[in-house]
Amino acid sequence: MPVLTGTSTRTRVWIIVLALLLLGGGATAYTLRAASGRGAAATGTADPGFALDSGPGTLYARDTATGRVARVDPSAPGGRVAGGPACDRFHAAGGTALCLQRRPGVPARSYVIVLDRQLREVRRMGMPGIPSRARVSASGNMLAWTMFATGDSYARSSFSTRTSILDLRTGYLVKNMEQIPLTLDGKRYYAPDVNYWGVSFAADDNRFYATVSTAGRTRLVEGDMGKWSARALRENVECPSLSPDGRLIAFKKRVSDGPREPWRLYVYELATGREHAVGERRGIDDQALWTDGENLAYGYGGEVWSVPADGTGTPRLLAPAASSPTVTTGPLPS
Numbered sequence: 001m002p003v004l005t006g007t008s009t010r011t012r013v014w015i016i017v018l019a020l021l022l023l024g025g026g027a028t029a030y031t032l033r034a035a036s037g038r039g040a041a042a043t044g045t046a047d048p049g050f051a052l053d054s055g056p057g058t059l060y061a062r063d064t065a066t067g068r069v070a071r072v073d074p075s076a077p078g079g080r081v082a083g084g085p086a087c088d089r090f091h092a093a094g095g096t097a098l099c100l101q102r103r104p105g106v107p108a109r110s111y112v113i114v115l116d117r118q119l120r121e122v123r124r125m126g127m128p129g130i131p132s133r134a135r136v137s138a139s140g141n142m143l144a145w146t147m148f149a150t151g152d153s154y155a156r157s158s159f160s161t162r163t164s165i166l167d168l169r170t171g172y173l174v175k176n177m178e179q180i181p182l183t184l185d186g187k188r189y190y191a192p193d194v195n196y197w198g199v200s201f202a203a204d205d206n207r208f209y210a211t212v213s214t215a216g217r218t219r220l221v222e223g224d225m226g227k228w229s230a231r232a233l234r235e236n237v238e239c240p241s242l243s244p245d246g247r248l249i250a251f252k253k254r255v256s257d258g259p260r261e262p263w264r265l266y267v268y269e270l271a272t273g274r275e276h277a278v279g280e281r282r283g284i285d286d287q288a289l290w291t292d293g294e295n296l297a298y299g300y301g302g303e304v305w306s307v308p309a310d311g312t313g314t315p316r317l318l319a320p321a322a323s324s325p326t327v328t329t330g331p332l333p334s
Helices: 007-043
Strands: 059-063 068-070 089-093 096-103 107-117 121-128 130-136 144-152 159-167 182-186 187-189 195-201 207-214 218-222 229-235 238-242 248-254 262-268 275-277 295-300 303-308 315-319 322-327
Touching: 059 089, 059 238, 068 229, 068 322, 096 144, 096 229, 121 159, 130 159, 130 195, 130 229, 130 275, 144 195, 144 207, 159 195, 207 229, 207 238, 315 322
Parallel strands: 089 130, 089 322, 182 229, 195 238, 303 322
Antiparallel strands: 059 068, 059 322, 089 096, 096 107, 107 121, 130 144, 144 159, 182 187, 195 207, 207 218, 218 229, 238 248, 248 262, 262 275, 295 303, 303 315
């Protein structure tokens, strides 16, 4: 039997250590790949067969339990089919969907994901901030989203937003609309604290409405994409949502200076300047959705509710444990 010298013993020990390291590295790599696969499944596109072509009037929303986009269906188990992508904010129209996904880590960053009518990913962009608002124009050509740059609530004074606009026809991206020339009280306005959020597009894909905040006040602005200009129309208007016929704007109005439920949901008539509160008496911090020409949907308390826009009626629960409602309002283009 050969005698092991000190050198050969050390050599064998090192061989064993190296083998263990290689095996451990392989196991670690496998674990990381598996975890990556689970992450991809959690944030991937829709399940096969899950799409936006379920017919006009179909309600979609973000399912709180899974984080995925769901089709609200009273006949399905749990009242919904959660087969869409994972999104923190979601909106769709005209065969185009917009999905905002927050990414883990510090500083806060998110993905802006454009999806087709089958909810297949067609474009992905990394953006700084926390998802706040998402809107697609009726044609599906124009997309807008708002991120919290600092802070995470409109009820606090210490927040800043960054709003972007994307034209899918040209691919032109406005990363931050704060530089749009703003007219306030008939004069060109300049200030370092100008902040925009909550865009809503008109049917022509050129005119839009949004909130502008400056000097401690919020205002409704009407914007023109072609002229790249905006003018303030009215004070105390946040998160405007233009009706399908372009006559009315649903918005949240600040009715209290306190941090608890400071807003009420109102409707403003553009032609006359008249406004009225809707039948929802609770504080709504959401950009309301017109489900048709007469009713609004919105998130409150982790649920999706509906109320008539004319001020009559009472709120009706549409989907528990859900947010980011969107409705298919007509035939989608092929």
